[in-house]
Amino acid sequence: MNSLFIEFRDPLFGIIVFVALIFIIAFVSYWWGRLRSKEDHRYLERFLRSFTKPPSQTELHREIGSSAVSQKSWLLVAQTYVQNGDFEQAVAIYRSLLEMQHEPHRRRELLLLLAQTYFKAGFLERCETILLKILGRFPRTPQALKLLLFTYERLRSFDKALQVLEPLDELGNDIAGDRRYLETVSLLQDARTDTAAKCRRLAEEYREHHTLTYLTFEYLFRHDPAVAWAALELSASRIIADILWYLPEEHLNLDIISGDGYLRQLYSARGSVNLAQNSSEFELDVLIKLRQSGQSGATLQFEYLCGHCKQIFPFPFHRCPNCHTIDSVVTEPLLGKAVADFAPSERSERAYEV
Numbered sequence: 001m002n003s004l005f006i007e008f009r010d011p012l013f014g015i016i017v018f019v020a021l022i023f024i025i026a027f028v029s030y031w032w033g034r035l036r037s038k039e040d041h042r043y044l045e046r047f048l049r050s051f052t053k054p055p056s057q058t059e060l061h062r063e064i065g066s067s068a069v070s071q072k073s074w075l076l077v078a079q080t081y082v083q084n085g086d087f088e089q090a091v092a093i094y095r096s097l098l099e100m101q102h103e104p105h106r107r108r109e110l111l112l113l114l115a116q117t118y119f120k121a122g123f124l125e126r127c128e129t130i131l132l133k134i135l136g137r138f139p140r141t142p143q144a145l146k147l148l149l150f151t152y153e154r155l156r157s158f159d160k161a162l163q164v165l166e167p168l169d170e171l172g173n174d175i176a177g178d179r180r181y182l183e184t185v186s187l188l189q190d191a192r193t194d195t196a197a198k199c200r201r202l203a204e205e206y207r208e209h210h211t212l213t214y215l216t217f218e219y220l221f222r223h224d225p226a227v228a229w230a231a232l233e234l235s236a237s238r239i240i241a242d243i244l245w246y247l248p249e250e251h252l253n254l255d256i257i258s259g260d261g262y263l264r265q266l267y268s269a270r271g272s273v274n275l276a277q278n279s280s281e282f283e284l285d286v287l288i289k290l291r292q293s294g295q296s297g298a299t300l301q302f303e304y305l306c307g308h309c310k311q312i313f314p315f316p317f318h319r320c321p322n323c324h325t326i327d328s329v330v331t332e333p334l335l336g337k338a339v340a341d342f343a344p345s346e347r348s349e350r351a352y353e354v
C-alpha cells in the first residue's frame with residue numbers, strides 16, 4: 001500500500017511539484033491576461049461611446065468657461081454645427097460665449113452670429129428680437145439690417161421690410177431691386193386689389209423694368225394667360241421654360257408659338273405642335289426625335305440654378321434661398337420618364353403651388 005505514495009524526499013516528488021507550479025502559474029497568467037483584455041475592451045467602448053452623443057449644455061458651458069480652447073476655435077466648432085444643421089449646439093456655444101464676452105463690438109458680432117443661426121433654423125421671431133437689440137445699440141450695422149429685411153420678408157411683413165430699406169439706402173446700399181420686389185410681392189398679397197388689376201400692374205411693371213420675370217409670368221400665366229402672352233418678351237422664354245411647358249393646351253397662343261424658334265421647338269418636343277424637326281438644345285432635340293419615331297416615354301423635368309451663387313434647387317424661387325439674390329433663377333431642363341396619368345394641366349397647378 002505504501003508503494004502507492006511517494007515520499008517527499010523522492011526526486012519524483014520534486015518534479016511533480018515543479019510541474020504543478022508551472023501549471024498554476026500558466027493558468028493564473030492566462031486568466032489575468034483575459035481579464036486585462038476584457039477590461040481594456042470595456043474602457044475603449046466607454047471612451048468611444050462618449051463621442052457618439054453631443055456634449056450637454058452644462059458640459060459645453062463648463063468647457064467654454066475653462067478657457068482651455070480659444071474663442072476662435074469655439075466659433076469654428078459652432079460654424080461646423082451650423083453647416084451640419086445642428087443649430088441647437090451652435091446656439092448653446094454662441095450663448096455661452098456671449099455670457100463671457102463684455103466688449104460691446106465682440107458682443108455685436110456674436111449676437112449677429114446667433115441671429116443668423118436662428119434665421120437658418122427658422123426661429124424668425126427670436127432672430128428679429130436679437131437683430132432689433134443689435135440695431136438699438138448699433139443702428140449702422142448693414143449685416144443686421146439685411147438679415148432683418150430677409151426675416152420680415154419670410155414673416156410676410158412686407159411693410160416692415162420696406163421700412164428697413166430706408167436705413168440701408170442711407171448707408172449707401174443699392175435697394176432699387178429689393179424695393180421693386182417687395183412692392184410686387186406686397187401687391188400680390190394685397191386682398192383689397194382684385195386679380196385683374198394685379199395682372200395689369202404686373203404686366204405694366206414688366207414692360208417698364210424687364211425684371212422679376214419668373215415672379216411676373218408665374219402669376220400672369222396662372223390668372224390671365226392672354227395678358228401673359230401679350231406681355232411676354234420672347235427672349236425671356238427660357239427663364240420660364242417650366243411654366244410654358246406645363247401650360248394647359250387651351251391656354252397656348254399658336255400665333256406667338258409659331259413665330260418664335262424656341263417656342264416651336266419646346267411645344268414640338270411636348271407634342272402640342274409639329275413645327276420643328278430638331279433643336280439646338282439637347283433635351284428638346286431628343287424629345288422631338290422620339291416623337292418623330294412614335295415614342296412618348298420621355299418628358300421634361302426641371303431644376304433651378306441660381307445665376308449668382310450657382311447653387312441648384314429642385315424648386316423655383318424668387319429670392320435665392322442661399323445668397324438672397326433677387327431674380328437670379330435659371331431654369332434648367334432635364335430629360336425624365338413620362339408618367340402616363342399625369343396630365344400637363346394637373347402638373348401646371350402643382351408647379352404654381354410650389
Ligand SMILES: [Zn+2]
Pocket residue numbers: 306307308309310311320321322323324325328
Ligand atoms: Zn444664390
